[in-house]
Amino acid sequence: MSRRKWTAEEKMNIVLEGMAPGANISEVCRNHGIAQTLYYRWREAFLQAGLSGLSAGPSTREQQLEKEL
Numbered sequence: 001m002s003r004r005k006w007t008a009e010e011k012m013n014i015v016l017e018g019m020a021p022g023a024n025i026s027e028v029c030r031n032h033g034i035a036q037t038l039y040y041r042w043r044e045a046f047l048q049a050g051l052s053g054l055s056a057g058p059s060t061r062e063q064q065l066e067k068e069l
Helices: 008-019 025-032 036-055 060-068
Strands: none
Touching: 008 025, 008 036, 025 036
């Protein structure tokens, strides 16, 4: 049996499905055919990337708009 390749968008959607209020992680994982450990690994990566994205400085577009003002 070969391993499934998940796109970043598919992973994000599965993680968000599991983070929805009242979501059952076991059921989400079973529906998508993934192990719970894999779900939690994806969720941790998603949250860490989100944290670093929020802690980053203003984007170059934001800097350009500020210069124009």
